[in-house]
Amino acid sequence: MLSQNSLLKRTWPMLVQCAEAHRKPRWLPVAKSKIYRIPKRPVISEDERLELMRLHNNYKTQMRSIRRFYHEEMIKEKSTRESASSEMSQRLEAEEWARCVELNEKWNAQVAVEREERRKLEVAALEEYALKKIEADDIKLKERIAKASEEIKKQKELSSTFITPENLDAAIDHALANPIDYNFAIDLKGNKYEGRDTQIQYTKAKEEKSASATA
Amino acid sequence: MPFMKGRAPIRRTLNYLNAGRLVLKDKIKILSVAYNINGQNNLGAKEFVFWYLPQIQYKNPDVQVATLKNLTPSPFIKCYFEDGRKILVDVDNKSKEEILEHLINTVGKSKDILEQESIAAEKKDNPANFGIGCERPCICEVYGQVPCPGVVPLPKFMRGKFKNATD
Numbered sequence A: 001m002l003s004q005n006s007l008l009k010r011t012w013p014m015l016v017q018c019a020e021a022h023r024k025p026r027w028l029p030v031a032k033s034k035i036y037r038i039p040k041r042p043v044i045s046e047d048e049r050l051e052l053m054r055l056h057n058n059y060k061t062q063m064r065s066i067r068r069f070y071h072e073e074m075i076k077e078k079s080t081r082e083s084a085s086s087e088m089s090q091r092l093e094a095e096e097w098a099r100c101v102e103l104n105e106k107w108n109a110q111v112a113v114e115r116e117e118r119r120k121l122e123v124a125a126l127e128e129y130a131l132k133k134i135e136a137d138d139i140k141l142k143e144r145i146a147k148a149s150e151e152i153k154k155q156k157e158l159s160s161t162f163i164t165p166e167n168l169d170a171a172i173d174h175a176l177a178n179p180i181d182y183n184f185a186i187d188l189k190g191n192k193y194e195g196r197d198t199q200i201q202y203t204k205a206k207e208e209k210s211a212s213a214t215a
Numbered sequence B: 001m002p003f004m005k006g007r008a009p010i011r012r013t014l015n016y017l018n019a020g021r022l023v024l025k026d027k028i029k030i031l032s033v034a035y036n037i038n039g040q041n042n043l044g045a046k047e048f049v050f051w052y053l054p055q056i057q058y059k060n061p062d063v064q065v066a067t068l069k070n071l072t073p074s075p076f077i078k079c080y081f082e083d084g085r086k087i088l089v090d091v092d093n094k095s096k097e098e099i100l101e102h103l104i105n106t107v108g109k110s111k112d113i114l115e116q117e118s119i120a121a122e123k124k125d126n127p128a129n130f131g132i133g134c135e136r137p138c139i140c141e142v143y144g145q146v147p148c149p150g151v152v153p154l155p156k157f158m159r160g161k162f163k164n165a166t167d
Helices: A005-011 A046-161 A168-177 A202-214 B014-018 B038-050 B053-060 B098-108 B111-122
Strands: A184-186 A190-192 B028-035 B065-070 B076-081 B086-090
Touching: A046 B098, A190 B014, B014 B053, B028 B038, B038 B053, B038 B098, B053 B065, B086 B098
Parallel strands: B028 B065
Antiparallel strands: A184 A190, B028 B076, B076 B086
């Protein structure tokens, strides 16, 4: 009996007769009646086992030797082929290498010379710069010293007018005798009238102003 | 990286990368560039890294390209070969074009070899072939051919189910 699924799927084997009348589909589990059935191990007699082992060993040995023979032959052939062509290519490569190294060494030597020249120029420039800097620093220092000494001179001259403990009383007397009034007033025109008690002549100022305006 | 962002995004366009002229020899495994960012003598090396390193890396995907920034007093380029040999190129105070020319002359493949290789790469099998390892894996990709029945069912007159129907 064919399974229903296979009948549906296939168009071809309608007329083909199967060897077995019936076979359980793969996806079905073990039949209930066969769950606990344990198949018997095949019994092989000792003589037969030894004979089979001998035959198998012979077969394996022969096959291995054949395989190895072909493998070694392949390697040999490959190496001979390579050496024939590689000798030529190796020579070419060595020549190429020598050419490259020579070219490169020439380039490197040239670069070294150029660098040396450049370094010299750089060192000279650096030296010049340092010298200039030192000179400029010197000039600056001298200027500062001169400025400071001038300041000292000026202060020394001024020191004769300083108030000291000796002439303190005289200075106080002088200050008391000559009081200074810092108060002042400003009119609308920006004229400054110093002193707290200064008298201001308004009219006179006005007449003067008008006269100057008409003139 | 977004397409038109960053400094000189032209460096990432395919046309620019393909225009690189330095294809290193097969035996070169590492290319290292040492340079400083200060100084007039480092300017060429710096610009070389900026402009030509993307092209070099694109053209030589199997080469490790390393940069050593501000680690050495003077700029140089070092190439390491697979058998341990080294080539040291002093690039002090050289412009990026000079550096590139020199590298092409020394560690790059020559023009003849490049031409030979491009010709060898162009040689392919018959373009009409299809299948594994060919240009197209299936003939159904060609316009006008019958599509694969797994993708689109065959027309009925081609199918045995309908061709061989008995009733």
